[in-house]
Amino acid sequence: MSSLRLVPGTPEAVLAALSEVLDGTGRPFAPVPPDPAAAERVRRATAPDEPLEDGCAVVLTTSGSSGxxxxxxxxxxxxxxxATATHDRLGGPGQWLLPMKPYFVGGLQILTRSLLAGTTPVVADDLAAAAAMTGARRYTAMVPTQLTRYLDTAPDALRGFDAIVIGGASMGAELKARAAAAGVTAVPAYGMTETGSGCVYAGRPLDGTELALDDGRILIKGPTLFSGYRLQPALTKEVLQDGWFRTQDRGRFVDGRLEVVGRVDDVVISGGVNVTLTAVQARLLEHPEVADAVVLGVPDQEWGSRVVAFVVGKAELETLRDHVAETLPRTWAPRELVRLDELPMLGSGKVDRQRLLDGVR
Structure with a gap:
């Protein structure tokens, strides 16, 4: 068995280590973020001093947004x-702009695609660097929040890409319409670290990937799947069954395309009533005084779970409760409002749910 090496989570270090494992000359590795607390979480999750499972090339740490x-x-x-299936879906290999951290799967796979395409990735925090790209085809990836900001500030730069993969969170209908109206080719992707990055583009699986639903839970099968969780055989056995990965997401097929409707744990029981948190969140986002929102279930002795709305905006609790009750059961309306200047984000672009929960328990 090979031993695991920890490498700095910089684009240069990850690119070098990745190049070696792809050509078979290097040892498996785990990229480590620069933040000391995040680095310690990587150490705990990857256990570099323990023997490594066979067949592993990279150990990535999940974002831990809810645990x-x-x-x-x-x-x-x-x-x-x-990487190969992604290029096939987008129209062929190309040069990539890397605006995200390579110690998350989205950033790491941009580097993988670049190595396989024989192109030099352009590392930048904003789109200004796109002017230096020389590839015949140009790609990048970002989260919906970034796309929203760039549509406001740099739509011309967005139009310079042959495709922009949007991941990390759901891309709403309004954002899709805005991108299309601006002439921007934004491709919503669904996937996670366990699926080797996005494996479903615009609702359709990449070549070789299969989808199924089990009582609404999304199941995924295919060559991009992870091998298991590091030193957690019981958890691996629980989620990998007969070649299928049992995700924590719920979905449905609409006109043959997968639509992700929420997480399995997005339904909580509050006062004996099943509450679909994603539906409440979507309703809150329709209010003109709500700029952003996340709705979570918080353990509560009286209610079992109490529905808490974390909101960026000026709306008051009773106003929001009435707004929710216009289209959803009033029993679904949030019982508590936490107003924020902005939602806390993880480096992966996802909302830091655990941080929100820790603030109200």
């Missing part, structure tokens, strides 16, 4: 399958 991070084992074959 303790896990070490996800990705093989060389899974990395290559994901």
């Amino acid at each position: 303790e991070p896990k070490g996800v084992l990705l093989s060389r074959e899974a990395l290559v399958a994901s």
